[in-house]
Amino acid sequence: MKKNFIFILTFLLIAVVGCNNDDDTATANSVNVAFASPSVNLTENTTTLNLVFSGATATAGTITLSVATENVVYGTDFKTVPAVANNTLVVPFTAGASSATFSFEKLINAIEGEVKNVKFTITAVSTSAVVVTEAAKSLQVNFNETASLGQSLSAAVGGANQPNQVYVDLSSGTMTVVPRVSWDLGFHAGTDFRIAINGSLKMSAKQLTTTNIDEVQVADESMIISQGAGSATQIDNPVGLITGTAIAPVSENDADNKVYLVNLGSNPATNTPASGTEGSASGSLRGWKKIRVLKSGNDYKLQYAEIGATTHTEVVISKNSGYNFSFFSFTTNGTVNVEPQKDKWDLNFTTFTNLVGPTTPYYYPDFIVNNLKGGAKAYMVAVSQTVTYDNFTLANVVDANFTEDQRGIGSNWRSTSVTGSDGIPVSQFVLRTDRFFVVKDPAGNIYKVKLTGGASNTGERGFPTFLYSLL
Incomplete structure (x- = not known):
């Protein structure tokens, strides 16, 4: 996780420099947003997932994420806070924030041999002062395998x-x-x-x-x-x-x-x-x-x-x-x-x-x-x-x-x-x-x-x- 975080911060710093030299993309005061890690293996029933900013946000706003699932159903296998609606999750952030978070609750484990995951991708930000880092705009959450409870x-x-x-x-x-x-x-x-x-x-x-x-x-x-x-x-x-x-x-x-x-x-x-x-x-x-x-x-x-x-x-x-x-x-x-x-x-x-x-x-x-x-x-x-x-x-x-x-x-x-x-x-x-x-x-x-x-x-x-x- 530490290596992934350093990797993401590197992208954010590069993006900030790029933004300062490209007025067509964002203002000089804009910050970048990215997921703190490209993937997470669930070890707990509830996990906090992080989006990080390259600097403090100037205003409050929201980040919109698309939600793609493999072998899982929202409300049956997992749920989130805030909730997912129409395969979309909207995560709020405050002015002066260095990160935005949402929680992921695993309801049913994957049994051995079964692939279960959810992929979140940043699709929009409510303010032009926050720019998405394309190389780190997605996060895949993987359900760890566990033994079947029986049948x-x-x-x-x-x-x-x-x-x-x-x-x-x-x-x-x-x-x-x-x-x-x-x-x-x-x-x-x-x-x-x-x-x-x-x-x-x-x-x-x-x-x-x-x-x-x-x-x-x-x-x-x-x-x-x-x-x-x-x-x-x-x-x-x-x-x-x-x-x-x-x-x-x-x-x-x-x-x-x-x-x-x-x-x-x-x-x-x-x-x-x-x-x-x-x-x-x-x-x-x-x-x-x-x-x-x-x-x-x-x-x-x-x-x-x-x-x-x-x-x-x-x-x-x-x-x-x-x-x-x-x-x-x-x-x-x-x-x-x-x-x-x-x-x-x-x-x-x-x-x-x-x-x-x-x-x-x-x-x-x-x-x-x-x-x-x-x-x-x-x-x-x-x-x-x-x-x-x-x-x-x-x-x-x-x-x-x-x-x-x-x-x-x-x-x-x-x-x-x-x-x-x-x-x-x-x-x-x-x-x-x-x-x-x-x-x-x-x-x-x-x-x-x-x-x-x-x-x-x-x-x-x-x-x-x-x-x-x-x-």
């Missing part, structure tokens, strides 16, 4: 077949929808050279003894993940720590980097399942690949091929520190955009390969993971006579309950069957209303989150809705 949202996972993953950023209220089949491998952008596989498709990976990617391999049906089938060592650990990937860390020594047999899992089903059941796991099998990953400086070198091939394709995949992973697709044979930036999402509505017990893979639809690798954590709160979603406040948060596990919500928000009239379980989505969740985002904002639905009016699964509020 109700619906995650578009796509119905009972749940073909989509939905990434949610609570602080901005934005959601990113990505087809589950759009990616196969995730190459970690951190210091660890680790590769993730797409658990939402029931993928698995098994290390072989060879380092020769061109050696013919055969399918291994024991790798196929189904309910209670498959190997825990061949899936990424569902806790979500980057050290738990099925594929070993890439070694500096190429001889240590083995070939992996990769089962690509299954597609979402194309047929609509019966009401209350899910179809995300019953699609066609996606086949097999063999891969080998080496280091290429600070990047990855991926070698891949069909399992019966005697030649391979090679591609270098770069790290991008702004993201958790760089994603690769065997369908497009290239990198693809999947997750938002690592600090721009908190929850992922997805299908998921979990474990039942320490060694048994089990596939879950209607699953929610928190962005553990980006720093988001979550835990569950049980509703009681004294604790409810409505009365839960920041003072009730137990920081120690945030754990290093991306399943802080997981499947705990729903069940999938009810007991029929004959005593036999019947498939049906059931929302668990006896609990809600606390989520801390990568910026440290803490929210309470309540799932409010998961099925359509006709009972079709795959329609999750939720409510959240900033604590």
Whole structure:
């Protein structure tokens, strides 16, 4: 601000000299007026904005400002004293004044990712004894971004077949929808050279003894993940720590980097399942690949091929520190955009390969993971006579309950069957209303989150809705 003020005063002094030598522009006794700064970032609810004169004004008068807005409405997002009328603000000043001021009151903050500003421009002065400094006649007032206070949202996972993953950023209220089949491998952008596989498709990976990617391999049906089938060592650990990937860390020594047999899992089903059941796991099998990953400086070198091939394709995949992973697709044979930036999402509505017990893979639809690798954590709160979603406040948060596990919500928000009239379980989505969740985002904002639905009016699964509020 000090530099800006000196900058403006310099313009004013130049303007005064110019006026003294140009009787056609103003009298020798005229003064110049300009904004004290070209822009202001709002940090307080009420801010005093200044117009400065190069000398004392000879008489009283007014300065007329035009008002241009971006994504704000007067009276809703902001107001001023004096008031704005017809996109015009008139600011008075007294005789002998060295400045004129008006106040700006911010009524609603900008949430993350939203641009909100107001631009004031001097268009007229009531007296010819005050001359506008053209180079400094405008001021832009910027609304600082803040976290969303909360809202109700619906995650578009796509119905009972749940073909989509939905990434949610609570602080901005934005959601990113990505087809589950759009990616196969995730190459970690951190210091660890680790590769993730797409658990939402029931993928698995098994290390072989060879380092020769061109050696013919055969399918291994024991790798196929189904309910209670498959190997825990061949899936990424569902806790979500980057050290738990099925594929070993890439070694500096190429001889240590083995070939992996990769089962690509299954597609979402194309047929609509019966009401209350899910179809995300019953699609066609996606086949097999063999891969080998080496280091290429600070990047990855991926070698891949069909399992019966005697030649391979090679591609270098770069790290991008702004993201958790760089994603690769065997369908497009290239990198693809999947997750938002690592600090721009908190929850992922997805299908998921979990474990039942320490060694048994089990596939879950209607699953929610928190962005553990980006720093988001979550835990569950049980509703009681004294604790409810409505009365839960920041003072009730137990920081120690945030754990290093991306399943802080997981499947705990729903069940999938009810007991029929004959005593036999019947498939049906059931929302668990006896609990809600606390989520801390990568910026440290803490929210309470309540799932409010998961099925359509006709009972079709795959329609999750939720409510959240900033604590």
